[in-house]
Amino acid sequence: MRYKKIISILILIVILFSNQTFAQFSKYNSKDKPTIVVLDFKLITLGNITEREVLVLSSKFRSAIIKTNMYRVLERENVEVILKEHNFSLQDFADCTGGKCAIKLGGLLSAQKIIIGDIGRVGQTYSITAKIIDTSTGLVDEKGTVDEEYRGKDEGLIRIFGVIAKKLTGTFKPGWRWWYYVIVGALLGGGGYYGYKEFIDPGVNDNTLPEPPMP
Numbered sequence: 070m071r072y073k074k075i076i077s078i079l080i081l082i083v084i085l086f087s088n089q090t091f092a093q094f095s096k097y098n099s100k101d102k103p104t105i106v107v108l109d110f111k112l113i114t115l116g117n118i119t120e121r122e123v124l125v126l127s128s129k130f131r132s133a134i135i136k137t138n139m140y141r142v143l144e145r146e147n148v149e150v151i152l153k154e155h156n157f158s159l160q161d162f163a164d165c166t167g168g169k170c171a172i173k174l175g176g177l178l179s180a181q182k183i184i185i186g187d188i189g190r191v192g193q194t195y196s197i198t199a200k201i202i203d204t205s206t207g208l209v210d211e212k213g214t215v216d217e218e219y220r221g222k223d224e225g226l227i228r229i230f231g232v233i234a235k236k237l238t239g240t241f242k243p244g245w246r247w248w249y250y251v252i253v254g255a256l257l258g259g260g261g262y263y264g265y266k267e268f269i270d271p272g273v274n275d276n277t278l279p280e281p282p283m284p
Contacts, residue, residue, distance in 0.1 A: 103181040105140035105201075106148060106174065107131040108165060114189040117223055123188060129227050130199075133234035134184070140238070143178060151178055167200075168207040175204020182210070184237070188226075195219040195226065199233050213237070 109127040112120055128145070135142045143151075145159070152158055155177050162174050171183050186199035201213035215236045219229045235241035 102139065102141050104143060104179065105134070105182040105184060106143050106178055106180045107134055107145075107184045108162065108186075109145075109159070110197075110199075111163070111185075111187040112189070113187045114191070118188070118190065118195075118226075122223070126188070126226055126230055127186075130186075130230040130234055133231045134238065137235060137238040137240045139240065140182065143180060148178060167202045167209065170207075171202040171204050172207045180204055186233075193220055195229075197226075197229065197233060199237050201237060212239070 107127070107130065110123050110130070112118065112123045131142060131145065134140060149159055152161070157177065162170060165171060165174060165183070165185055167185070171185075174183060175181065181204055183202045183204055184199060185202060186197065188195060188197045190196070195218065197217045197219065199215050201210040202208065203210055215233050217229055217233055217236075219226060232241065
């Protein structure tokens with residue numbers, strides 16, 4: 070009986086994880102995803118990193134946002150083309166921090182959201198900030214700000230920008246897959262052990278009293 074309870078609990082946990090994963094997958098593949106524009110990150114302090122490298126990191130970040138499958142992301146080249154049709158360029162919005170600027174850019178690009186960010190360095194530590202702005206209000210989305218610090222080789226910034234993209238879109242789930250596999254392994258192990266005791270060696274689970282000894 071005890072084994073049955075343990076297995077039932079493990080099955081329930083696995084079902085909950087599976088439902089959560091399926092719900093996220095369905096949500097990410099929705100056809101009603103809002104359109105978002107990812108502006109290039111702004112370099113606010115000079116250091117080992119250059120403006121060109123910031124453009125590369127911005128491109129990697131844009132790709133990471135696309136991989137989350139939470140938004141329809143306008144490519145940088147398409148943004149430039151659309152803005153040029155309205156006699157603007159991305160450089161005109163390089164200092165956009167929200168408010169009227171975000172509202173105007175959203176209207177020009179028919180985008181519901183805009184991501185802005187900056188990167189700076191103090192000593193050996195990088196500080197990166199990213200925000201999602203609603204173009205209908207010009208305000209930062211609720212839970213739409215991520216601040217990360219990084220200390221290490223410059224190459225590691227690519228991974229940090231990927232983490233920021235997931236945190237910003239709410240798709241960052243640290244370590245849950247590891248627990249999922251542990252639970253599944255425990256379920257399979259517990260089920261196998263219960264099956265052995267129940268069917269192969271049923272005498273172990275026999276709760277009946279032994280026969281009294283013969284006189």
